[in-house]
Amino acid sequence: AVVGAGAPAPAAPDHHAKESRMTQVIPAPVSVTPNRHGGEFRLTPATVIDTDRGARRVGEYLARVLRPSTGYRIPVVDDRRHGGGGISLELGRVSPTLGEEGYELEVDRRGVEVKAATAAGLFAGVQTLRQLFPARIEARTEQRGPWTAPAGRIVDYPRFAYRGAMLDVARHFFSPDEVKRYIDQIALYKINRLHLHLADDQGWRIEIESWPRLATYGGSTEVGGGPGGYYTKAQYRDLVAYAAERHIEIIPEIDMPGHTNAALASYPELNCNGEAPPLYTGIEVGFSSLCIEKEITYRFVEDVLTELAELTPGEYLHVGGDEAQATTEPDYLKFFQRVLPIVEGLGKKVAGWHEFLKATPSTSALPQFWGTTTSNALVAEAAERGHKILLSPANKAYLDMKYDANTPLGLAWAGFTEVDDAYAWNPGEYVQGVPEAAVLGVEAPLWSETLEVSDHIEFMAFPRLPAIAELGWSPWSTHDWESFRTRLAAQGPRWTELGIDFYRSPQIDWQ
Numbered sequence: 355a356v357v358g359a360g361a362p363a364p365a366a367p368d369h370h371a372k373e374s375r376m377t378q379v380i381p382a383p384v385s386v387t388p389n390r391h392g393g394e395f396r397l398t399p400a401t402v403i404d405t406d407r408g409a410r411r412v413g414e415y416l417a418r419v420l421r422p423s424t425g426y427r428i429p430v431v432d433d434r435r436h437g438g439g440g441i442s443l444e445l446g447r448v449s450p451t452l453g454e455e456g457y458e459l460e461v462d463r464r465g466v467e468v469k470a471a472t473a474a475g476l477f478a479g480v481q482t483l484r485q486l487f488p489a490r491i492e493a494r495t496e497q498r499g500p501w502t503a504p505a506g507r508i509v510d511y512p513r514f515a516y517r518g519a520m521l522d523v524a525r526h527f528f529s530p531d532e533v534k535r536y537i538d539q540i541a542l543y544k545i546n547r548l549h550l551h552l553a554d555d556q557g558w559r560i561e562i563e564s565w566p567r568l569a570t571y572g573g574s575t576e577v578g579g580g581p582g583g584y585y586t587k588a589q590y591r592d593l594v595a596y597a598a599e600r601h602i603e604i605i606p607e608i609d610m611p612g613h614t615n616a617a618l619a620s621y622p623e624l625n626c627n628g629e630a631p632p633l634y635t636g637i638e639v640g641f642s643s644l645c646i647e648k649e650i651t652y653r654f655v656e657d658v659l660t661e662l663a664e665l666t667p668g669e670y671l672h673v674g675g676d677e678a679q680a681t682t683e684p685d686y687l688k689f690f691q692r693v694l695p696i697v698e699g700l701g702k703k704v705a706g707w708h709e710f711l712k713a714t715p716s717t718s719a720l721p722q723f724w725g726t727t728t729s730n731a732l733v734a735e736a737a738e739r740g741h742k743i744l745l746s747p748a749n750k751a752y753l754d755m756k757y758d759a760n761t762p763l764g765l766a767w768a769g770f771t772e773v774d775d776a777y778a779w780n781p782g783e784y785v786q787g788v789p790e791a792a793v794l795g796v797e798a799p800l801w802s803e804t805l806e807v808s809d810h811i812e813f814m815a816f817p818r819l820p821a822i823a824e825l826g827w828s829p830w831s832t833h834d835w836e837s838f839r840t841r842l843a844a845q846g847p848r849w850t851e852l853g854i855d856f857y858r859s860p861q862i863d864w865q
């Protein structure tokens with residue numbers, strides 16, 4: 355329609371704003387059907403969350419999101435007889451196409467109903483529901499309502515099983531509270547794996563009882579020479595449980611045989627010459643290696659991985675394997691031919707940076723592709739042999755790359771990565787010879803050479819993490835930059851409420 359010149363655009367009626375809220379969800383759901391006649395659900399002081407017994411924790415989680423901003427009591431009950439009129443989280447029979455993590459979400463005047471086959475599915479539905487309420491629902495202090503969600507129906511399930519984030523706690527140490535903060539943030543976008551890079555040249559961050567100096571000495575500093583730190587086993591178990599409550603599995607990585615200076619500095623006997631190097635606080639890579647010919651190296655690896663497996667309910671242990679420039683090629687192969695069976699013996703699957711494919715692990719092993727080109731023979735051959743591949747192309751998914759030349763944090767070796775770069779690739783046909791069926795999923799790594807505090811994590815992860823999360827969750831048919839940038843703009847006020855210090859990319863018309 356032609357709007358008269360100079361006439362101000364008419365204010366959108368309220369229900370239009372709410373209808374559009376239904377289509378502003380990130381990651382984009384499989385199908386969104388706003389109610390044709392409008393209508394909305396409204397939280398009131400009488401609202402109750404009604405859950406099945408097996409979904410009680412999801413109900414509690416949702417209540418903890420909704421209580422501070424609304425100031426309502428929002429009790430969580432598992433009693434169908436209370437008469438409805440609230441939010442119901444139902445485990446039960448749903449269409450098999452929803453799979454393990456899918457959900458149906460129905461909003462009408464009387465209530466909200468989320469249905470799924472598993473608690474994970476309900477949890478995903480709850481993340482969508484949060485985004486249907488006004489942004490100030492995320493505030494941690496009491497706000498004014500009205501607390502409305504638009505009526506309609508969403509049916510949703512993920513494209514890929516693995517939707518990951520990685521945090522490097524080795525270059526700079528992040529406290530358990532900082533890690534929990536990031537867990538809360540990534541859960542919003544249906545990320546279901548958190549890979550923790552627990553050891554590198556600059557620091558060893560997990561208590562290992564059989565080799566105690568790894569943490570107490572090897573963890574005593576970080577890039578720049580700060581005090582570093584490490585997680586005690588109790589703290590680490592608590593992180594695993596915290597993540598699990600948010601349906602996120604933690605994948606621990608001990609990088610080897612390179613990236614091991616912190617271990618080599620802690621125990622002289624791990625060095626071929628028997629001498630411990632000093633601790634390292636710079637940001638070079640590729641200078642350290644475990645001693646391949648010493649038997650004690652394998653006792654060390656076995657002890658460490660055994661203790662790590664005990665701390666890990668999840669299916670994977672990540673053994674690194676990247677940038678082993680200080681290890682000869684034959685030594686590298688020899689090393690992994692000893693180490694891979696150790697992981698299998700612990701009943702875990704092995705994950706590694708894609709170089710470890712040189713050692714031809716069994717097809718249950720998960721290679722993580724981090725290259726900057728779309729052709730990689732090792733990875734294509736692995737897909738051909740039957741490996742599933744995890745995709746973290748550095749020039750797309752590395753959250754530590756600078757956005758542009760003015761970004762004060764981050765590195766630039768893989769190029770600048772603006773929001774559109776992070777969003778503009780299709781994991782299902784990205785690496786030559788790796789078809790969609792061979793892709794387990796995507797992961798957005800955040801290396802911390804330049805990052806010291808939560809603010810820094812947030813500035814690099816937001817808004818690119820939601821871009822990678824959408825590539826991992828949403829069907830390719832929903833992929834659309836214009837739609838994404840509009841939906842991203844609507845996240846800004848939510849991040850402000852959550853205290854997330856995000857990068858105001860000039861590509862987005864922030865609300």
Ligand code: TNX
Nearest residue numbers: 639676677707724754765801
């Ligand atoms: C490469 S990618 C690394 C890390 C660095 C990162 C910085 C990979 C598997 N290794 O050691 O921290 O670049 O972007």
